[in-house]
Amino acid sequence: MVIFAISGSLRQGSSNTSILHTLKSVAPAGVEFILYENVASLPHFNPDLDNENLPQEVKELRGMLNRSNAILISTPEYAHGIPGSLKNVLDWLVSTVLLENKPTGIILGSASEGNYARESLIEILKTMNAKVSSDLVMTLPGARTKNDDPNTWQELKSFIEGLVLATQPLS
Ligand SMILES: Cc1cc2nc3c(=O)[nH]c(=O)nc-3n(C[C@H](O)[C@H](O)[C@H](O)COP(=O)(O)O)c2cc1C
Numbered sequence: 001m002v003i004f005a006i007s008g009s010l011r012q013g014s015s016n017t018s019i020l021h022t023l024k025s026v027a028p029a030g031v032e033f034i035l036y037e038n039v040a041s042l043p044h045f046n047p048d049l050d051n052e053n054l055p056q057e058v059k060e061l062r063g064m065l066n067r068s069n070a071i072l073i074s075t076p077e078y079a080h081g082i083p084g085s086l087k088n089v090l091d092w093l094v095s096t097v098l099l100e101n102k103p104t105g106i107i108l109g110s111a112s113e114g115n116y117a118r119e120s121l122i123e124i125l126k127t128m129n130a131k132v133s134s135d136l137v138m139t140l141p142g143a144r145t146k147n148d149d150p151n152t153w154q155e156l157k158s159f160i161e162g163l164v165l166a167t168q169p170l171s
Helices: 015-026 056-066 084-091 115-127 150-166
Strands: 002-007 032-035 070-075 104-110 137-141
Touching: 002 015, 002 150, 015 032, 015 070, 015 104, 015 150, 070 115, 070 150, 084 115, 104 115, 104 150, 115 137, 137 150
Parallel strands: 002 032, 002 070, 070 104, 104 137
Antiparallel strands: none
16 A cells, blocks of 8 residues: 655745655554655656656656555645645646546645635646545644644544545445
8 A cells, every 4th residue: 555645845844744754654554655755856847748758757756656546745825826846746647547536635734724725736636537535635724833733643643544544445
């Protein structure tokens, strides 16, 4: 069981990246957690390269997603939208089926509730046929203060358990 995690913030000391590290540490045993570290070095999306000229970084991104069972995104809201670097990652996946039916957990770690980014991200992911459900969407307003909070850890533990459960077929 592999979870592919993307942080929407490139900032050193990012609370969203920190949230992903916490999720990794509280994930159930046996879960492999890939924290994608090449958001900043991924080329800008260009449809002219989305063919046999695919950049190596994109091949690697797609390879990691291909062996993942679930996606996890933790992101701030920037200017009432999602960060451009995160949108760039997603744009490289539009021509693939790599998100199709994959359970996707979304965390909005922003100063505010991040309502604009949430709606926009859900719309993008649904357009790409990712499996998004309201119980796997979590908002963390005041994100910078949340990662030291034991109540938040407990919520994050339940959240990651829910994401793992969503990958398992109903019996
Ligand atoms: C360029 C920029 C735009 C921002 N716009 C918003 C916004 O629209 N809504 C919001 O709630 N917070 C906004 N913020 C504040 C971020 O949500 C906050 O800094 C958050 O902690 C960033 O996440 P990080 O700690 O993972 O880097 C903005 C921050 C920056 C740097």
